[in-house]
Amino acid sequence: MHQLHTQTVGLPATITFAILAGLTVIGALFTITRRNPVVAVISLVGTFFALAGVYASLSAHFLAILQILVYAGAIMVLFIFVVMILNRDEITRVAARGMVRRGLGVVAAGYVVWLLASVVANSSATPLLGGPLSEPGADFGTVASVGASLFTDFMFPFEAVSLLLLVAVVGGLVVSRSEKQEDDAEETARRRAQVATEIRPESMVGGPTDATANHEAAHH
Amino acid sequence: MTLANLPSFRHLVPENILVLGILALVGLSLARRPASRRLAGAIAFLACLAALAATALTAESQPRVLFHGLLARDLFGDFFKYLGLVTTAFVILVAQRSRDAIDYRNEDREAPEFYALLLSAALAVNLMAAASDLLTAYVGLELVSVMSYILAGFTPGSRRSAEAALKYVVYGGVASGAMLYGMSLLYGLAASTDLATIGRAAATAPALPVLFAAVLCLAGFGFKIAVVPFHMWCPDVYEGAPTPVTAFLSVAPKAGGFALLLRVFGQISGHAQGLADRSPWLLVLLVVAATTMTWGNLAALGQQNLKRLLAYSSIAQAGYVLLGVAAGGVAGQEAVLFYLAVYLFISLAAFTAVAAVADSGGGESVAEYAGLGYRMPLVAFVLSVALFALTGLPPTAGFIGKYYLFAALIERGHNGGGAAFYIVAVAAVLNSVVSLYYYARVLRAMYIDSASATHQTVAVAAVHRVVLVALTVPTILLGVYWSPLRDLVHAAVGTW
Numbered sequence: 001m002h003q004l005h006t007q008t009v010g011l012p013a014t015i016t017f018a019i020l021a022g023l024t025v026i027g028a029l030f031t032i033t034r035r036n037p038v039v040a041v042i043s044l045v046g047t048f049f050a051l052a053g054v055y056a057s058l059s060a061h062f063l064a065i066l067q068i069l070v071y072a073g074a075i076m077v078l079f080i081f082v083v084m085i086l087n088r089d090e091i092t093r094v095a096a097r098g099m100v101r102r103g104l105g106v107v108a109a110g111y112v113v114w115l116l117a118s119v120v121a122n123s124s125a126t127p128l129l130g131g132p133l134s135e136p137g138a139d140f141g142t143v144a145s146v147g148a149s150l151f152t153d154f155m156f157p158f159e160a161v162s163l164l165l166l167v168a169v170v171g172g173l174v175v176s177r178s179e180k181q182e183d184d185a186e187e188t189a190r191r192r193a194q195v196a197t198e199i200r201p202e203s204m205v206g207g208p209t210d211a212t213a214n215h216e217a218a219h220h
Numbered sequence: 221m222t223l224a225n226l227p228s229f230r231h232l233v234p235e236n237i238l239v240l241g242i243l244a245l246v247g248l249s250l251a252r253r254p255a256s257r258r259l260a261g262a263i264a265f266l267a268c269l270a271a272l273a274a275t276a277l278t279a280e281s282q283p284r285v286l287f288h289g290l291l292a293r294d295l296f297g298d299f300f301k302y303l304g305l306v307t308t309a310f311v312i313l314v315a316q317r318s319r320d321a322i323d324y325r326n327e328d329r330e331a332p333e334f335y336a337l338l339l340s341a342a343l344a345v346n347l348m349a350a351a352s353d354l355l356t357a358y359v360g361l362e363l364v365s366v367m368s369y370i371l372a373g374f375t376p377g378s379r380r381s382a383e384a385a386l387k388y389v390v391y392g393g394v395a396s397g398a399m400l401y402g403m404s405l406l407y408g409l410a411a412s413t414d415l416a417t418i419g420r421a422a423a424t425a426p427a428l429p430v431l432f433a434a435v436l437c438l439a440g441f442g443f444k445i446a447v448v449p450f451h452m453w454c455p456d457v458y459e460g461a462p463t464p465v466t467a468f469l470s471v472a473p474k475a476g477g478f479a480l481l482l483r484v485f486g487q488i489s490g491h492a493q494g495l496a497d498r499s500p501w502l503l504v505l506l507v508v509a510a511t512t513m514t515w516g517n518l519a520a521l522g523q524q525n526l527k528r529l530l531a532y533s534s535i536a537q538a539g540y541v542l543l544g545v546a547a548g549g550v551a552g553q554e555a556v557l558f559y560l561a562v563y564l565f566i567s568l569a570a571f572t573a574v575a576a577v578a579d580s581g582g583g584e585s586v587a588e589y590a591g592l593g594y595r596m597p598l599v600a601f602v603l604s605v606a607l608f609a610l611t612g613l614p615p616t617a618g619f620i621g622k623y624y625l626f627a628a629l630i631e632r633g634h635n636g637g638g639a640a641f642y643i644v645a646v647a648a649v650l651n652s653v654v655s656l657y658y659y660a661r662v663l664r665a666m667y668i669d670s671a672s673a674t675h676q677t678v679a680v681a682a683v684h685r686v687v688l689v690a691l692t693v694p695t696i697l698l699g700v701y702w703s704p705l706r707d708l709v710h711a712a713v714g715t716w
Contacts, residue, residue, distance in 0.1 A: 119405075119429045155225050156287040157359050160347065163239065164363045167340040170246060171370030174333045175385070 016057050023050035037083045041076065048072040060141040228286035231293045233278055234271040234301060238343040241267025242336050249332035257324050257331040261316050264335035268309040268342065275301050281711070285352065289414050292352035296479075299557055299712035300349030303475040303564055308342040310568050310687055311468045317681040318575050320375045320462035334374060341367035341472065348476030354403050354413040357480055361399075361440065364473050365392050371468070372461040384460025391453040392443060399440025405433035406488075419487030419494075427498040434488055434495060435504065441484070444477030445538045447512040455519075458531030463578060466527060467571035470534045471564050474541075478556060481545055489548075496548070503640060505546035510644050513539030517654045524585050529658060530570055533610055536655060537563060543648060544625045547641070550713055551628040557709045559621035562698060566609040566618055569691035573603040576684040586665050593667040594675040600666045602688045607659040609695050612652050617698035622652065 027047030034040040048071045056064040139145045150158055229236070244263050275298055283294035312335060315321040322331045344367060347360030369392065373385025407413055409429060410421035422430045442450040458466045489495035489502075496502050516536030523529035541563075544556035574584065576599045582588055593600040609618030626645050633641030680688075698705055 115428075115432060119432050152225070153288050154290075154355070156228070156290050157355050160356070160359045160363065163242070163340070163343075164359070164366060166246070167242065167337060168366050168370075170249075170333055171337050171367070174330055174337075175370055175373050177376070 013057065017054065020050050020053040020057065023047075024054065037086075038080070041079050041083055044079070045072050045076050048076070058141075062141055062143050062146050222285045222289055223287070225287055228291070231278065231284055231286055232291075233274040234305075235343060235346055237267055237271045237274055238339055238346070241271075242339045242343070245332045245336035245339065249330075249336070257316060257322050260331040260335050261312055263332075264339055265309060265312045267339060268305055268312060271342075271346075272302065272305045272309070275305065286350075290353045290356045291347075291350045293350060295712045295714075296483075297350040299561075299708065300475050300479040301346050303560060304342050304345030304349065304472045307468060307472045307475075307564055307568065308338060310572070310691065311338060311464045313683050313687050314467060314568075314572050314575050315462075315464040316683050317579050318462060318464050319579070320378070320381070321464045323376065330374075330376075334371075337367050337371055337374075338468065341371065341468065345472045345476040349479045351480065351483065352415050354406065354415070354418070357415075357484065358400070358403065360476065361444065361480065362396065364444070364476055365396065368392075368465075368469055368473060371465040372457050374465065375462050378460075380460040381462065382460075384457045388453050388457045391450075395439050395443035395450055398436050399443075402433040402436025402439070405429060405436070409433070415484060415487045422488045423494055427495065430488065430495055431499040431501055431504075434485065434501060437484060438481075438504075438508070441477050441481045442508070445474045445481070445542070446535050447508055447538050447542055448515045448535070449511075451512070451516070451535045454535055455528050455531040458534070459525055459528045459584075463527070463571055463575040466531075467568050467575070470530070470567045470571060474534075474538060475560050475564070478541060478545070478560060482553060482556065485545070486553075502546055502548075502637075505542060506640055506644050509539045509542035509546055510647050511539075512536065512542060513648060513651045515539075517651050517658075520655070520658045523658070524587065526574055526584050526586055526589065526662065527571075529586070529662070530567075530574070533655065533658075534567065536651065537567075537610065539651075540622065540625055540648060543629055543644060546644075547625075547628040547632040547637075549628070549632065551624075551631050553713045554706075554709050555621075555624040555628040557712055558624050558702075558705060561705055561709070562609075562617040562621040562695075565691050565694045565698075566606050566616075569602050569688065569695060570606040570610070572684060572687050572691065573599045573606065576680050576688065579681055579684065580678045582678075586662055589662060589665045590669045591666070591675060595678045596680055597677075598685060598688060599680060602692045603666070604663055605692050605695055607662060609699075611656045611659050613656075615696065615699045617695050617702065620699055620702050622648075 024047050027043045027045075027050060030043035031040045031047065034043060048067060052064040052067040052072065055061075055067055223231070241263060244267075245260060248260060248263065279295060279298050280293070281295060283292060285291075286293055315334065315338070317324065322334055341364055344360050344363035347356060348364065351357035351360055369385050369389045372388050373382050375381035403413075406418050406422075409425045410418040412418065412421075439450055443453075446454040458469065461469065485495075513536045516532045516534075516539060520529050520532035520536065523532060541556055541559050544552045544559065546552070547555070577589070577592065577596065578584065580596070582592075592603075605616060609616035612618045612622035626648060629641050629645045629648070633639070633645065
């Protein structure tokens with residue numbers, strides 16, 4: 001394995017990262033602890049802004065702007081609309097049942113935190129958390145370079161995700177259809193079929209609908 | 221040999237056929253309303269068969285790397301593509317006569333959408349089977365997850381189905397989050413998402429971060445294959461989802477999950493100085509596998525709903541297969557592939573039997589299966605064969621599959637694996653005995669507890685009869701003559 005060159009990070013960069021990372025974590029904590037859903041959603045917006053700052057400090061400027069436009073902008077507006085439409089003032093807390101369960105949860109969470117801390121302490125010798133690999137090039141993080149890599153090296157996942165979004169939209173529409181719409185559609189179809197039989201009565205004789213009906217009737 | 225984008229498409233014919241099928245079905249749903257269930261089914265079935273044929277015809281023993289290293293085309297991936305596509309083809313047929321999937325007594329509504337989503341899930345399993353990079357692995361896994369969520373909630377106006385979908389989404393989101401965190405740690409270690417590069421970096425990195433990342437990734441893959449403790453969604457989803465969808469979920473995403481499990485952990489722990497030698501990783505896998513099969517079998521004992529009982533049984537089966545992953549090596553991997561192929565026929569047969577009973581107005585509880593051996597002799601016979609095969613009794617294919625799994629485990633224990641492998645092998649055999657008890661309960665209901673039930677024969681839909689026979693023949697045939705499947709598995713494992 002080739003040796004990865006790591007650089008030391010300057011003090012201003014470290015302080016910037018500490019502030020932004022701290023804001024991200026505080027925003028995330030507020031999101032899951034506030035009982036008022038609007039406050040929770042606004043805290044999430046704060047988290048996204050701080051994350052965009054982290055991206056910007058890593059020279060990923062285009063990604064930072066996308067983060068603000070898409071997540072802090074579009075998606076969070078959607079969240080706020082949903083919260084307002086549902087019109088729930090306060091969210092009831094999910095209570096962990098019993099002291100034993102709560103205790104076990106605390107122990108498990110503490111163990112994971114301890115494990116993570118030892119992972120970080122153990123790995124300063126490896127590229128993991130060892131600092132940036134190298135100084136990014138001049139065009140790193142620009143719209144042009146992100147676009148170029150999206151449509152050359154990563155074209156396949158890009159297309160796969162487009163397909164995911166297409167079928168997810170189809171699925172979302174199918175699942176969210178309401179009973180009323182179904183009844184309306186049924187009514188329209190019935191009327192249309194009625195009109196068709198009145199105009200051309202012979203078209204229904206021995207047609208596919210009749211065959212299906214007979215077939216189904218045979219099973220009962 | 222790494223190929224660029226355009227030359228790669230030549231090796232991606234099966235996936236392209238599936239995409240064309242999906243687009244045709246989406247177009248059909250827009251063009252005709254209500255669209256014919258038969259036309260939609262025919263398009264989906266033909267796309268599936270064409271993709272299957274294309275996979276077989278374009279298969280090469282020489283492995284290729286496509287799209288600058290994002291996808292692999294090898295016999296190993298092709299084997300899992302066969303599993304996904306064969307499953308989908310059978311499920312398409314079963315769904316033709318399942319009211320909870322396509323309401324065929326009510327103008328076949330939403331048939332094209334159902335089949336488009338099913339084909340997308342099949343495509344996603346193909347992606348999981350071929351992924352050689354964390355990015356494609358994640359896209360494939362997420363595509364199959366999203367399609368599964370929607371398909372699980374497909375029954376219109378059913379609270380049970382909607383509840384299943386919601387539970388699936390919530391658990392799935394948590395599992396994906398944990399897995400992504402593990403993947404980000406792996407990326408931090410290797411500065412690359414390529415699995416081979418990660419494997420090389422993992423061999424020189426400290427063991428603890430690699431183990432931590434591996435366990436987090438196991439959460440995501442374990443969710444797909446439903447092993448304890450990532451199994452909580454499984455009984456509710458299997459019970460609430462439309463029966464053909466349950467049949468699909470019990471085989472195809474599990475096959476994709478095991479493909480990823482073998483590929484990712486094969487790279488991380490398979491090398492000489494890999495994770496397995498420097499950390500208790502194998503012990504983690506063994507404990508998860510042993511807990512999974514024991515928990516699944518014990519929880520199945522008290523179940524009254526047959527779909528729920530089969531869900532717990534499928535959790536237990538995933539535990540058995542995970543034993544093969546822990547055993548590792550050529551023998552272990554071959555045992556995993558062999559068992560998954562056999563399990564495809566067995567599990568689909570069991571769920572098709574449930575769908576056939578539901579189609580003729582029967583219930584899903586074990587008590588309502590009383591006297592089924594007289595009312596629907598074929599369905600009861602197929603279900604009996606499937607249950608015997610799930611237990612692992614000869615002369616069914618389930619026996620051969622379990623034999624290979626347990627043999628791989630003993631072999632690994634013999635070759636320096638230690639006492640843990642022997643202990644787990646004994647536990648697995650004892651588990652099979654426990655499972656016989658609850659499978660026998662269903663058999664007793666069907667053939668013995670029939671005094672109060674009517675003995676009037678009930679007709680079974682032709683398409684269900686065909687599928688049931690087509691699934692039972694290999695279940696029995698592979699139990700007495702399994703060398704063709706063994707050769708196929710051998711070739712698949714040999715290529716990577």
